[in-house]
Amino acid sequence: MPHADTWLFLPPEVEALAPRLLARLTGRDETAEATRIEDLVLQGDAFAWRDFLRAAEPEVVGYRGPDVDEQRLLAAILEDQFILAQAVLDAEPADVAARERLRACASA
Secondary structure (H helix, E strand, O other): OOOOOHHHHOOOHHHHHHHHHHHHHHOOOHHHHHHHHHHHHHHOOHHHHHHHHHHHHHHHHOOOOOOHHHHHHHHHHHHHHHHHHOOOOOOOHHHHHHHHHHHHHHHO
């Protein structure tokens, strides 16, 4: 079994870029998004991180606004996070499907 904190060694793109990108795509406050993600990193665990990825996927894939470049970038980042998360948690069928939807969105 991997060390419980192994998930914290995932690349930091989500923490660095996702607040701005999520705020742009969803209309939510960037500072609130940054706080939410920082709280996940500081207080969460791998399961909470996977829950975050699962919740963000439909928001990104379902986005139909003008910021397509931001959508594609965030989709690529989240897809990578799903792949890397498999080093810590076994991928469930829903995770594999979400990763595939993100991959398609990132390359559209």
